[in-house]
Amino acid sequence: MNPFDRRPTYFFGVYHWRERLRRIGASLSLFGAAVVVGRRGGRLRRLLAALVGVTALVRAGTTARRLLSPVPWALDRPKYDALASLLPLGDVDRALDVGCGSGRSLVGLAPHLxxxxxxxxxxxxxxRVILGNGPQLARRNGARAGIDVSPAAGDASRLPFSDDAFDVVTACRVAHDVPETRRDALFDELRRVCAEDGTVGLLELPITPEGVSDHEAYWRRCLGDAGLSVERVATVERPGFSDEPYVAIAATPTA
Incomplete structure (x- = not known):
């Protein structure tokens, strides 16, 4: 193996970094307070302070490890390969990825484009949610995967593109983040910017409104209500969540 023939390296940002750093800071502050209290008290107080301090350190360590979840440079390619297998990507001229973030889904789909x-x-x-999330990072990660990405800032429920503008429109793990009050608008927009002979690809987590247990049926219904006919469906196991797989769906505009 040629030591200079290395795989491209990516950086997809640190997720929920502000919240997690705040938790680490709070835990370390509690540990510091426990140390101060333990030094000034008797045996019982020192014992209780030690218990609190150890608990605080464990929480800080656990949260610190979660800073690397998902791992900023890892892709977890199988779910994107599953979605790509459902889509006619071999001769696509124009593709749109809605909610691309720092480019994870772009890199995942790149080998198929x-x-x-x-x-x-x-x-x-x-x-504020993903450290480093910006158009430059999406463009850089895409370039390292061999595709030329044009980043566009905008709202998924009000896409700044003309009707029928793209051959393939994908939305990977973004629909569940859109508030329910705007979710119908998101799917309407996916349908609007997709060419009449194009395809919409959805990759989603089993995160649905309260009371909805069949997440695959829910996402199929969202697509159908927007005037999209489901053509192909696949499920992909999530590491550590074998009973809650991803669902990948390909749908085409109805007449």
Missing amino acids: PSSTHVVGLDVFDD
Whole structure:
């Protein structure tokens, strides 16, 4: 193996970094307070302080490990391969990935796209949730995967594109993050910007409104209500959640 022939390296950002750093800070502050109290008390107080301090350190360590979940440079390719297998990507001229974020889904789909495909990645690019999330990162990760990405900032429920603009429109793990009050608008927009002979691809987690147990049926219904006919469906096991798989769906505009 050639030591200089290395796989491209990616960086997809650190998820929920603000919340997790706050939790780490709170745990370390509690540990510091426990140390101070333990030094000034008797045996019982020192014992209780030690218990609190150890608990705080464990919580800080657990949260610190979660900073690397999902791992910022890892892809978990099988779910994107499953979605790609349902889509006619071999001769796509224009593709749109809604909610591309830092480019994880773009990199996941890249091996299945022709090098000539014009790929647009849309996101709000909010780095308050994902550290480093921005158009530059999406473009860089896409380039390392061999595709030329044109990032576009915008709202998934109000896409800034004309009707029938794309041959393939994908939305990977984003629909569940859209508030329920705007979710119908999201699917209507996916349908609107998809060419009449194009395909919409959805990759989703089993996260649905309260009281909905069949997540596959729910996402199929969302697509159907927007005027999209479900053509193919696949499920992909999630590491550590074998009974809660991803669902990948390909749908085409109805007449």
